[in-house]
Amino acid sequence: MVCQACGTAVENGGRFCPHCGAQIFSQPAPPPMGYAPYPAYPPVVAVPRVQRHLQSVGILWCAFGAFRVLSALLGFFVFRAVTWRHFGGDWPFGWGGMHGPSWMALLPVFVTMTVVMAGLAVFAGYSLLNRKPWGRMLTIVLAVLALFKFPVGTALGIYTLWVLAPMNSAAEYDAIADRS
Template sequence: MKQNNFKELEKHVTMLGWLHLGLNLFTLFIGVLVFFILIGAGMLSGNGEAMSVLALVGIFVLGILVLVSIPGMITGWGLLKRKSWSRLLALIIGFLSLMNIPLGTLLGVYTFWVLLAHDEANDYFVAYST
């Protein structure tokens, strides 16, 4: 592998790691925000039943977004630490991110471009794992 290609790929993998981490932290933030908005709306209604229902919906939404965000944050951390397993996980998360229009789609396409279009990508992660 050429040293120049190695450095170029290293920049892209670092950027990819931060993007996975950032987008999934943003998703987690949205979940927390929706949770508090729903709790606040329930409290403003003054109706005990509405407050209970909105609290359950808020917990459900937050739970789903936490479950969706955790693998992406682990992927970002793995890419930043150059873990060998992170390449496969990033490809899986990148594929699943394609459905999250528009930011997830951009992240998925960038993930595929970095990890599949560069012939050195597999060697790059193997070199760091040894």
């Protein structure tokens, strides 16, 4: 027998492929002579979960990174307008003489963290789309961190963990990454 998902030879009686973990369906016994069966339908091949959802997860992580950059820029401009309470002069890129609170000195730290996390999200999506061997672990770590970014990050984190975190998903992802 041969695995329908990856083409690896599987011993008779095996239920799962030893290489990619896909479920193996045995061929039905031929009908007895003189018996006219219904027309044969093609066998249903169950596509494993990681293989079905990997591209979607990768695209969503790239989009999430872009969303984080855009939301950070919008938040920065709104925050600056509310804090400085003016739109004139050199707004939005010049500081115009520190009229804001003293804790505004931490703004570069927040901007740097946002840019780094957004870059990591895009990088994780890229690694999944290109089936990099280390992409699964990076994305799982970022998914746990994204759980705190309610509601979009939470939804993406749950979806990512559902697809990539189970142990059988590790074997399946490794098989996909090895083929690439």
